[in-house]
Amino acid sequence: MARTKATCPKQPQDQPNYRASLKDFLERSDKPFSVTTINPRKRKRSGVDTALRAETDLFVPRLSVAYEIQPATNWDSLKRYKKFAVGSESIAVGECILVKHDMSQDDPRVDPLGQWKARVLEVRALDSEHVYIRVAWLNRPEDLVGGRQPHHGKNELIPTNQLDIIDAMTVNGGLDLVQWDESNDENSMPGIDEYFWRQTYDYANTKTFSKLPKMCRDRKPQNPDEMILQCESQKCRKWMHVDCIVKDAVQRANRETARKGKAVKIKKRASVASFALEPTPPATAIAREDGYTAEFFVRGSPDGPDDTPSEVTKIVVTDAEGEQRTEHVTCFFCHEPIEPTIST
Template sequence: MRTKQTSNAANSKKGRVARKPKDPDAQPTKRGGRKSDSNSLDPEKIKEWLDKTTEGPWTVHATAISNKRKRDAPGKMLVEDRLFEDRLNVQYEVKPRDRWEALKTYKKFTVASESIATGDCILVGHADGGEEADAGVDLAEQWKAVVLEVRALDSEHVYLRVGWLNRPEDLDSGRKDYHGEYELIPTNQMDVIDAMTVNGKIDVIRLDENNMDSQVAGENQYFWRQTFDYVGSKTFSKLRQICKDNRPQNPDEMIIECSNEGCGNWLHAKCVVEQAAKAAAEEASGKAKSNTPKKRQPRNVYTGANRPPPAAKAKQGNFTAELYLANPPSTEPDEISVKPAPTRPEIIITDPKGEKQAQDLYCLCCSKPIE
């Protein structure tokens, strides 16, 4: 696991176009635990301590929640239960606690002209600045986090307790073929960072694979669908397994639902075309297996100009398989098609000679045609 703690001194020099926040623009808000007393420590001494600190002034110590813990008991750890899923709930303590609680608590803060509140997701700069900073914010390289707490000594000393949203490649397990380009994985790894490192907020939605009516990620939309318990079990929440290969869906790629009663399985479009290309190559070489579907009736290929690009494509040897979705007939009066536009999904097989034939789309699970 790559550490993401951001130091006060380093952040004054690093961070891609990190901007200095204005005064926190809300009244202090009460939070579970002991009430902060800004007069318990001399603000000038805290300021002097902060300005001299060469590493992160605060660290967050988190542990799995114990059933024996008394909630918010004096001197005990607090509970963080706003980290996307209940499995990420942890008890934590910010150290040194007295100096952290001496700061005032706010509901939000402002970066440039953008107001950011607790619960918002943010971009956090961490790369070297210099000339590259003038080119703008590189969204892919920025760290992502959710704001859990805002505290400030004054307008020059504003700090955030955050929970990290990792890219798959930032975790030890690495990026898998089923991870989407804009996929993030929330964790219960927390740090305190300087608000000066924040480069703005981002919208992160949840993809609920078990709810067909859930929100769908748009183009260049950050999303999450599983979490990683960094503090406790070091495990991921489970993803839905689909298709004949029992693998998760890549949200950036198409999946197909079998229309046949009693089946209804979801299929990776990639698996469908890979199997079609493999079957065509095996049939041509005389090595087709006995269980290879033989109900596919080839037909001529529609050549209308309004045909969209293939939804998926695969090669096996010198054979290519392309998946096309149902395509309504053209409304252009001057367009001439060799054959009527297909009204259901089909696979186009291209042989080594470049000749094409269209086949019906068959389910990999029940071996029946998909309407």
């Protein structure tokens, strides 16, 4: 019996004129592709049984999501790549990017704060002028439900499973993003200029945030841009917000005044400014209430070349008449005086 050679069916992009028609399709729209995430529960109730794709490379398993792309045939006809170029910079799948939010601006200086951020999930292209990136958005806290909260850091981003397909021409370059695992005290804090993430938001399914560790007596998360301190007692070792410490000091001063039946006098500002003969180090945190001011000073801080650092960690309470008293820092929980280990 004679053998016959199997003939592979032609792919759409190999067919005559298909490449030209695909190029025409891509150039007819500023956004030729759309991505829709599918909630498995809603899909089951609706009885829809379409072939779905799955995305599992989204920082944490809870963000894994099903999705579909329209038009799927045109998307699948584009060649898949592992990386793409932005100027002289090469960006690979899995890396994060800065995305222009205003194509009318052509300033060569890239301001990361003014850019959208995303993670690259897939790269497809027809040619060097038609390159498309499937991404998952990295949202700022103010862009999500509830908005920016006191515990959010300046450079904090929140990964989501909100998927999109963008033109590579909108990409302004790569973005370094680090994870901050605050559950381990030994882990280093994110740098002052580093973009970081510690929490996720399930945009596609549950519309919920992952939980953050809570601390101090107010049971709120840490803001990495603000100082916290840890009790040194081995039986305690609890963390406290420095802001809570100074607020507690100023509130105690006011309660003490109320118990003694004294009126809080407001001292008017002198017409001629007076200057301190000795430099005073700037306080790490300050709280004011009803004529009292509480300042928190950290031993050895500030430590700049022109600074006079504080010799001890202390709280200084000043009343409306300018009289001061110094307090030891004590733990909210075990009430032991502490010379704390500071975290910034």
